[in-house]
Amino acid sequence: MKVLSLLFAISFLLLSGNGYAHKSSDSYLKINFENNKWNIVWDIAIRDLQNVINIDENADGKVTWGEVKFSRPFIESYAISKLNIVSGEDYCVLLPSDLKLNRHADGAYVVLYLIGNCSKNVSEVDVKYDLFFEVDKQHRGLLNFKTKNVDSSIVFSPTEPMTKVSLVKENWMQTFQQYFVEGVWHIWIGYDHILFLLSLLIPMVLVKQYPVMVGAEDFKSSFWVVLKVVTAFTIAHSITLSLSSLNLFSINIVIAESIIALSVALAALNNIRPIFPCDRWIIGFFFGLIHGFGFASVLAELQLSNVSLGLSLLGFNAGVEIGQILIVAVFLPIAFLVRNTWVYQRLVVQLGSFLIVLVGTFWFVERTF
Amino acid sequence: MTKNKFHHVVILLTLFVNCFVLNVAFSQPFVPAADDEVVEVLPVYQIFRGTKKVIKQEAPNPKSVTESLEVAFQYIEIARKYNEPRYYGLAESVISPWWGDESDLDVQLIKAIILQFNHQFIEAKQVLDKVLVKKPSYQQAILSRSSINLVLGKYNEVESDCKKIDVIQQSLISLACFAQISIVQNDKYKMKTLSKKIDSILFLQNNYNDEEKQWVLHILSDLKYFDNDKKSSREALKNALEIDEYSLDSRLKFADYFLYQGEFQMAFDLLSDFQNHVSALIRLVYASSHFSSKIHNQLLVKLNLQVDELKRRDIKMHLREFAFISLYIDKDYELGLKYASENWLLQKEIVDVALYWYAIEKNNSQYHRAKLNDWKSKENFNVDLQVAMYYESP
Numbered sequence: 001m002k003v004l005s006l007l008f009a010i011s012f013l014l015l016s017g018n019g020y021a022h023k024s025s026d027s028y029l030k031i032n033f034e035n036n037k038w039n040i041v042w043d044i045a046i047r048d049l050q051n052v053i054n055i056d057e058n059a060d061g062k063v064t065w066g067e068v069k070f071s072r073p074f075i076e077s078y079a080i081s082k083l084n085i086v087s088g089e090d091y092c093v094l095l096p097s098d099l100k101l102n103r104h105a106d107g108a109y110v111v112l113y114l115i116g117n118c119s120k121n122v123s124e125v126d127v128k129y130d131l132f133f134e135v136d137k138q139h140r141g142l143l144n145f146k147t148k149n150v151d152s153s154i155v156f157s158p159t160e161p162m163t164k165v166s167l168v169k170e171n172w173m174q175t176f177q178q179y180f181v182e183g184v185w186h187i188w189i190g191y192d193h194i195l196f197l198l199s200l201l202i203p204m205v206l207v208k209q210y211p212v213m214v215g216a217e218d219f220k221s222s223f224w225v226v227l228k229v230v231t232a233f234t235i236a237h238s239i240t241l242s243l244s245s246l247n248l249f250s251i252n253i254v255i256a257e258s259i260i261a262l263s264v265a266l267a268a269l270n271n272i273r274p275i276f277p278c279d280r281w282i283i284g285f286f287f288g289l290i291h292g293f294g295f296a297s298v299l300a301e302l303q304l305s306n307v308s309l310g311l312s313l314l315g316f317n318a319g320v321e322i323g324q325i326l327i328v329a330v331f332l333p334i335a336f337l338v339r340n341t342w343v344y345q346r347l348v349v350q351l352g353s354f355l356i357v358l359v360g361t362f363w364f365v366e367r368t369f
Numbered sequence: 370m371t372k373n374k375f376h377h378v379v380i381l382l383t384l385f386v387n388c389f390v391l392n393v394a395f396s397q398p399f400v401p402a403a404d405d406e407v408v409e410v411l412p413v414y415q416i417f418r419g420t421k422k423v424i425k426q427e428a429p430n431p432k433s434v435t436e437s438l439e440v441a442f443q444y445i446e447i448a449r450k451y452n453e454p455r456y457y458g459l460a461e462s463v464i465s466p467w468w469g470d471e472s473d474l475d476v477q478l479i480k481a482i483i484l485q486f487n488h489q490f491i492e493a494k495q496v497l498d499k500v501l502v503k504k505p506s507y508q509q510a511i512l513s514r515s516s517i518n519l520v521l522g523k524y525n526e527v528e529s530d531c532k533k534i535d536v537i538q539q540s541l542i543s544l545a546c547f548a549q550i551s552i553v554q555n556d557k558y559k560m561k562t563l564s565k566k567i568d569s570i571l572f573l574q575n576n577y578n579d580e581e582k583q584w585v586l587h588i589l590s591d592l593k594y595f596d597n598d599k600k601s602s603r604e605a606l607k608n609a610l611e612i613d614e615y616s617l618d619s620r621l622k623f624a625d626y627f628l629y630q631g632e633f634q635m636a637f638d639l640l641s642d643f644q645n646h647v648s649a650l651i652r653l654v655y656a657s658s659h660f661s662s663k664i665h666n667q668l669l670v671k672l673n674l675q676v677d678e679l680k681r682r683d684i685k686m687h688l689r690e691f692a693f694i695s696l697y698i699d700k701d702y703e704l705g706l707k708y709a710s711e712n713w714l715l716q717k718e719i720v721d722v723a724l725y726w727y728a729i730e731k732n733n734s735q736y737h738r739a740k741l742n743d744w745k746s747k748e749n750f751n752v753d754l755q756v757a758m759y760y761e762s763p
Binding site: 024025026041046047048050051056061062063064065066068069100101102104105106107108111133134135136137138139140142153155252254257258366367368369 | 397398399400401403404405406407408409410411454455457458459461462465483487645646647671674675678679681682703734735736737739
């Protein structure tokens with residue numbers, strides 16, 4: 001019954017939306033590995049520690065420096081039991097060396113200084129963290145791991161309490177892989193990029209035999225034309241993606257998105273009634289420059305760190321290219337097989353392009369006005 | 370050097386010195402001079418200052434769901450009322466053994482509240498939908514869902530929830546629920562009628578507890594404010610704050626009122642003791658920019674530190690604050706629009722819509738304007754956003 005009465009008491013609160021901004025429990029862990037020495041600095045909120053250790057001895061709600069010093073052995077042994085640096089079977093021995101205080105946004109934190117004794121010549125370690133997880137599921141451990149070659153940031157949570165860190169050099173493979181997947185994913189879910197590419201590719205299995213278009217004679221010639229267009233598109237968007245990501249040059253994303261939509265409509269319109277008096281690779285290159293700004297805005301949302309910027313950029317770009325190649329690899333053989341059919345030449349080329357024009361125009365209007 | 374240039378150099382030097390001093394003060398570890406120096410005041414005692422009430426601090430029996438629920442609800446009450454988000458984490462831990470138990474509707478209600486706190490609004494709503502299939506008359510779940518629907522901008526669904534509450538028990542709570550719809554739809558007739566009803570119930574009936582009254586007074590203040598009765602709006606906020614002067618929620622609401630009116634010193638004075646809360650700090654920085662560049666610069670350094678810490682953890686949960694900072698403090702309108710539009714996709718309370726609109730006006734973005742207008746006409750959102758905006762109009 002007590003629960004029910006409490007339920008009633010809080011019922012009004014449930015209506016108050018999601019409230020104002022808030023800062024949950026975090027600890028700040030810096031691990032520094034240099035010259036085979038492990039130095040750890042760990043900021044832990046006093047108010048969080050109070051949930052597991054009774055620092056406020058006299059229970060007056062005010063924690064004094066004397067009370068912190070008195071609780072020091074308990075704080076240190078609790079914290080050390082919640083952090084493990086492991087290499088293979090070997091656990092590093094963590095020893096406390098000093099204790100200070102620091103002020104953070106939400107109050108006072110004790111600063112624990114630890115020294116790690118680990119096996120020599122370690123190339124990789126697992127860092128396991130479970131501070132406060134038993135009492136606070138919203139707690140996060142914000143790790144900054146630094147070595148001569150590595151500077152990485154990791155967030156520990158109850159669902160992700162462990163990370164593997166390479167000490168030799170930056171875990172570039174992991175970073176590259178992560179952004180590579182983002183790149184592939186973006187091109188696959190970026191319908192505007194796909195439609196633009198398809199608009200350019202649709203007529204490439206056909207050749208002009210005045211006054212009509214007929215199917216290309218051999219696959220090789222179609223392949224080379226496609227390669228030329230895709231390469232031009234790739235080079236162009238790589239240029240602007242890099243310029244924008246490195247903050248060297250960028251344009252307003254709303255303008256870029258509008259031009260991307262327009263590019264879809266124009267490239268498709270060009271299939272129905274030629275409007276560009278130039279080769280398709282030039283169209284691909286020109287609009288590719290604009291599509292690059294679109295890619296850059298996605299990359300910006302992924303919050304790159306300065307340390308991994310180059311690698312992330314490379315990974316993302318490679319992902320976009322591979323994603324693109326896979327689309328071409330699926331489209332081209334099928335298009336080549338059916339190139340001589342009425343369905344392809346009329347329905348796909350004419351009607352398909354017309355539909356793409358409509359979609360592109362709709363996007364353009366939606367994004368511009 | 371011209372006088373103007375000299376003036377700029379002095380400002381820059383002052384800023385530099387302030388940054389340096391504050392940076393040292395806030396980010397360098399130190400050893401206090403004396404053992405009796407108070408280094409931290411624990412929030413639970415701040416909360417129950419001057420009262421004998423003490424929440425149960427020891428861990429509940431992990432085998433007893435009833436006991437655990439009791440503690441979890443206490444934690445959530447504190448988290449909501451005093452903006453102490455740590456208590457959501459404590460509540461989640463307490464009920465974690467039963468987190469997946471869909472047959473326990475109280476546990477599921479807490480789960481939904483925690484998901485809502487994490488800005489996982491859709492997931493929270495799904496949990497509540499399931500709960501309400503099992504127990505359609507579960508008033509707390511309906512109330513909770515209505516608040517999520519309000520955040521999501523689904524006003525028809527909010528109204529449907531309000532009606533369900535009204536059927537179960539017609540009360541101040543259901544009236545306040547309807548009042549929120551009338552505000553967003555700017556239905557002046559309903560606003561006036563509901564305002565009168567709420568006023569009279571608050572005056573005549575004394576069977577509502579302080580927290581309920583406080584919440585209703587906040588809504589009453591909005592009703593009056595958007596009906597252009599600023600004096601009564603202020604009175605309602607004053608009454609709400611008198612119920613519990615330590616309620617940060619009430620202080621923020623009142624401070625917003627002053628900011629809307631351009632009464633910056635008043636807003637500042639209300640929040641000056643709450644600099645550790647980023648919501649309060651943002652308003653303090655904005656308010657102080659209008660009367661003291663020295664205080665403004667000092668607080669700005671502190672705010673930047675807080676923002677850095679928040680960004681390290683999770684950007685999604687603070688988009689509203691980042692939008693506000695970009696638009697009103699940094700005057701980076703392009704970035705402000707980015708944050709405000711992302712925030713608006715996530716949550717659509719009046720303040721979120723107003724921030725988005727302000728960012729659109731500052732950027733003159735046709736694309737975003739069309740998007741917002743489409744949604745406004747679809748959901749019948751008719752708040753005069755100029756009125757809902759802070760002092761500086763676009």
